[in-house]
Amino acid sequence: MDDFQTGAGRFAPSPTSELHLGNLRTALLAWLFARSTGRGFRLRIEDLDTVRVAVARGVERSQLGDLAAIGLDFDGEVVRQSERLDVYRAALAGLDTYDCYCTRKEIAEAASAPHGDGYRPYPGTCLRLSARRRAELAATRPPALRVRADGASSTVHDVLHGEVTGVVDDFVLVRNDGTPAYNLAVVVDDLAMGVDQVVRGDDLLSSAPRQAWLATRLGGTPPGYAHVPLAVNADGKRLAKRDGAVSLSALARLGTRPGQVLTRIAVSLQLAEPEEPVTPSVLLDRFDPAMLPRDPWVVSA
Ligand code: GLU
Numbered sequence: 346m347d348d349f350q351t352g353a354g355r356f357a358p359s360p361t362s363e364l365h366l367g368n369l370r371t372a373l374l375a376w377l378f379a380r381s382t383g384r385g386f387r388l389r390i391e392d393l394d395t396v397r398v399a400v401a402r403g404v405e406r407s408q409l410g411d412l413a414a415i416g417l418d419f420d421g422e423v424v425r426q427s428e429r430l431d432v433y434r435a436a437l438a439g440l441d442t443y444d445c446y447c448t449r450k451e452i453a454e455a456a457s458a459p460h461g462d463g464y465r466p467y468p469g470t471c472l473r474l475s476a477r478r479r480a481e482l483a484a485t486r487p488p489a490l491r492v493r494a495d496g497a498s499s500t501v502h503d504v505l506h507g508e509v510t511g512v513v514d515d516f517v518l519v520r521n522d523g524t525p526a527y528n529l530a531v532v533v534d535d536l537a538m539g540v541d542q543v544v545r546g547d548d549l550l551s552s553a554p555r556q557a558w559l560a561t562r563l564g565g566t567p568p569g570y571a572h573v574p575l576a577v578n579a580d581g582k583r584l585a586k587r588d589g590a591v592s593l594s595a596l597a598r599l600g601t602r603p604g605q606v607l608t609r610i611a612v613s614l615q616l617a618e619p620e621e622p623v624t625p626s627v628l629l630d631r632f633d634p635a636m637l638p639r640d641p642w643v644v645s646a
Contacts, residue, residue, distance in 0.1 A: 352541035353420070354379025355387040356412070357531070360395065360404040364411050365591040366644050367546070367576025367584040370610045374573050375544035376417045376625060377632045378504075385420040387538050388412070391531070392427045393524055411593045414603035415610075416625045424538060426530050433525035436533045436563060437490070442518060444479075444488035445471040462551045466514035467491065490519040492559070499558035503550070504571040504634050511554030532556050536565040547572035548583070571634065577641040589646030613642045 356372045358364060364372070379386040388409075395401040409423070447455075447470055455468050472493065474482070482488075494513040501509050518529045535543065543553075550572040557567035576584040590596050593603055604622060611617035615638065616628045 351383050351385065353385035353387050353539045354382075354542040354544055355389055355535070355538065355540045356417075356419075357389040357391050357534075357545070358408050359391045360401040360408060362404060362586050363592040363594060364408050365576070365584055365586060365588075366606070366610065367591075367642065369411065369415060369593075369606070370576060370613065370642065371544070371546055371573055372412055372417060373415065373607075373610055373625065373628070374571075374614070374637075377629060378542060378544045378571055378634065380625075380629055381632050382542065384542055385539070386418070387421055387424065387540060388419040389424040389534055389538065390426065391527070392425055393527070393530055395427060398427075407594070411603075414593060415607045421538075424534060426525075426534065429530070429534070430525065432537065433519075433530055433533055436529065437518060439564070440518070440562060441493040442490050443472055443493060443515075444483075445491045445515075445517070446474075446479075446482040446486055446488050447471060460551060462548070464551060466512065467516065469515055472515065487521045487523075489517050489521040491515040492518050492562075494558065497558055499554040499561075501553045501557045501567060501570055503553070504569065505637065505639065506547075506550060506570075506572060509550060509553060509570075511551060513555050513558045516555055528552065528556055528559065532559045532563065532565075535568055536560060536563060541566070541568045542571070543568045544571045544573060546575045548575060573637070574639060574641045576644050579643065579645050581641070581643075584644055588644070591644060591646050614638065 354375050356375045376386055390405050392401050452465055455470055492515060494515050497513040498510060499513050503509050516528055517526045519525055553570050560567040578584055578588045584591055590599055593606060596606055608617055608621060608623055611623050611628055612619055616631045617623045
């Protein structure tokens with residue numbers, strides 16, 4: 346895979362539905378962060394959860410079309426996680442791991458209260474199983490694979506959030522259906538793609554210490570981060586397709602062109618005046634991470 350001497354940023358959508366205004370805004374920000382620092386910019390399709398390949402490919406095509414329509418360009422080949430299962434498997438070899446038979450319900454019952462983001466740190470139950478109990482459980486269900494973190498903690502640097510420290514629990518690397526977990530794939534791919542700058546929605550901020558720790562474990566250097574505010578609807582809930590005309594195709598049906606959508610996003614970032622025609626390279630000249638809005642973008646559709 347082609348690395349960039351200068352490092353790279355990336356945008357990594359899951360091909361589950363059309364990109365909405367919030368996703369497009371995050372993509373634009375990732376592009377601005379990368380290009381303003383002379384980095385390459387990569388596109389990765391995070392399709393490990395894909396149940397129906399044909400549907401995912403259709404969604405992927407629409408996502409690529411939408412990114413091009415607002416003027417974002419990418420370097421190198423598009424990377425698809427579903428085509429890299431061997432790479433994820435190979436990465437496991439260097440890690441200290443163990444099988445886990447716990448169900449979601451058992452973890453919920455055993456664990457202390459969930460974190461603010463709903464994530465329940467794993468209490469290590471299956472690390473302490475007797476051989477007999479392990480054999481009994483192995484006869485009933487397939488295991489997930491967890492990494493042994495021994496209560497590590499990890500600190501990342503985020504351009505918008507400063508130093509962020511998190512405890513690293515024994516998180517899942519491979520789910521019990523054999524699918525590599527998001528936290529494994531994202532770290533392996535960022536290292537392989539030469540990504541040293543991760544710009545994404547701030548819903549993933551709490552995953553960053555875990556991922557940075559894993560990057561180090563895999564012999565790499567963790568990227569720098571910028572977790573950017575999400576777009577929300579009028580009720581303050583994370584923006585979704587059902588919130589009305591929030592995708593390029595829905596807006597096009599109302600007569601709004603992609604360039605006008607770019608302006609709307611740029612206005613939300615205080616990088617353009619209402620109605621002002623802009624391009625990503627015009628915005629690049631105005632971009633200053635220190636000036637970015639820190640609050641969610643409220644989208645009224
Ligand atoms: N695929 C994830 C999403 O669409 C993004 C993961 C990441 O940027 O690390 O939310």
